[in-house]
Amino acid sequence: MKILSAEFIKSCTTPEQFPADGLPEVVCVGRSNVGKSSLINTLTNRDGLAKVSRTPGKTRVINFFRLILSDTQAPRLFLVDLPGYGYAKVSKSVRAEWGPMIQHYLENRPQVRGLLFLVDVRGPSPHDVHTSQWLHALGLRRVVVGTKVDQLTRRERAPALAVLRETLALDPTEPVLLFSAKTREGRDDLWAAIRDLLHKGGGQAGAG
Ligand SMILES: Nc1nc2c(ncn2[C@@H]2O[C@H](COP(=O)(O)OP(=O)(O)O)[C@@H](O)[C@H]2O)c(=O)[nH]1
Ligand SMILES: [Mg+2]
Numbered sequence: 274m275k276i277l278s279a280e281f282i283k284s285c286t287t288p289e290q291f292p293a294d295g296l297p298e299v300v301c302v303g304r305s306n307v308g309k310s311s312l313i314n315t316l317t318n319r320d321g322l323a324k325v326s327r328t329p330g331k332t333r334v335i336n337f338f339r340l341i342l343s344d345t346q347a348p349r350l351f352l353v354d355l356p357g358y359g360y361a362k363v364s365k366s367v368r369a370e371w372g373p374m375i376q377h378y379l380e381n382r383p384q385v386r387g388l389l390f391l392v393d394v395r396g397p398s399p400h401d402v403h404t405s406q407w408l409h410a411l412g413l414r415r416v417v418v419g420t421k422v423d424q425l426t427r428r429e430r431a432p433a434l435a436v437l438r439e440t441l442a443l444d445p446t447e448p449v450l451l452f453s454a455k456t457r458e459g460r461d462d463l464w465a466a467i468r469d470l471l472h473k474g475g476g477q478a479g480a481g
Pocket of ligand 2: 309310324325
């Protein structure tokens with residue numbers, strides 16, 4: 274499978290601004306700085322497509338990236354970059370906006386096929402735990418992605434994964450995909466998981 278094009282379409286703050294063309298959407302969720310933008314750039318092989326930041330948490334917008342793939346079954350999709358949560362330095366009012374904004378989007382977009390839920394493989398935060406439960410309750414399909422795996426030695430991996438699974442109270446059948454934007458490890462598996470979300474149709478877990 275080739276990526277024929279990957280293009281930033283728009284940043285939205287209100288639902289009226291969301292793209293109206295009904296393409297399937299795969300949504301990146303995770304705390305600020307977890308590596309969402311880096312993952313989008315690695316997935317698409319486009320270095321500057323999503324802005325990678327060392328001073329996270331500023332953006333409160335939903336970014337839509339349109340991808341065209343050489344995949345006959347599901348050739349077009351949006352990768353959607355949600356604003357990160359849990360950045361302490363943003364004001365309370367900005368933090369208070371995150372939940373309703375995201376909840377409204379996820380509950381009212383039938384074209385959402387699934388979520389990529391990003392968690393730093395070195396350990397989930399309490400906020401990740403809360404978000405995980407909340408996402409689970411929405412009933413959308415999701416792929417849990419442990420980011421920045423290049424930061425662990427081979428020996429540290431299994432224990433870190435066990436802590437991650439335990440802290441997030443993951444179902445034993447729910448896989449965790451290990452990923453690094455730095456080494457590109459996990460990129461092919463992630464694409465396979467995304468195509469699986471797209472090919473299965475509806476976004477509700479267990480619907481297909
Ligand atoms: N070592 C390492 N650093 C990463 C990786 N992915 C992202 N980063 C770094 O983490 C910081 C935040 O990344 P970014 O993609 O902007 O995170 P976002 O806020 O979730 O969009 C940046 O300094 C990135 O260079 C990774 O796979 N490995
Ligand atoms: Mg980002």
